[in-house]
Amino acid sequence: MKDKQRGLFHLAQLDSVYFNNKQNKIVIENCQQMIENCQINLSSFNKSYRISQKYIQNKDYLRSIEELKITYTRINNLDLAYCSKCAEVFRSTIIQSLEVIQEDLQKMGSGFLRSQKYASSYQLVCTVLEEIRK
Numbered sequence: 001m002k003d004k005q006r007g008l009f010h011l012a013q014l015d016s017v018y019f020n021n022k023q024n025k026i027v028i029e030n031c032q033q034m035i036e037n038c039q040i041n042l043s044s045f046n047k048s049y050r051i052s053q054k055y056i057q058n059k060d061y062l063r064s065i066e067e068l069k070i071t072y073t074r075i076n077n078l079d080l081a082y083c084s085k086c087a088e089v090f091r092s093t094i095i096q097s098l099e100v101i102q103e104d105l106q107k108m109g110s111g112f113l114r115s116q117k118y119a120s121s122y123q124l125v126c127t128v129l130e131e132i133r134k
């Protein structure tokens, strides 16, 4: 199974609790332990997530990867403020996004559009994913 599919499958498993709508944000439908921090951090997560998606649309992969990495680190640092389900959904969403970027960059790197800019972005996304999956 490809990495991207695994990411999607993982999110699908949590579908009854959450859904990822078309506006690039996560919505908490039914957080089991609806602690206040889940909601507060959710809006900050969505803000960062939307920024990263905007960068992708503009083909600014480097910034997008950096934004996702920062967001991921922030989730881990604030771990206690989330319930574990919410934290897991946020992490899965970020990993899935990074995998999509990685796939896109891989395609670009092999075509005649190969450029140094994309090559360094590809390198970065691989490093970040490796760190995250440890």
Ligand SMILES: [Zn+2]
Residues within 6 Å of the ligand: 031, 032, 033, 034, 035, 038, 082, 083, 084, 085, 086
């Ligand atoms: Zn929660």
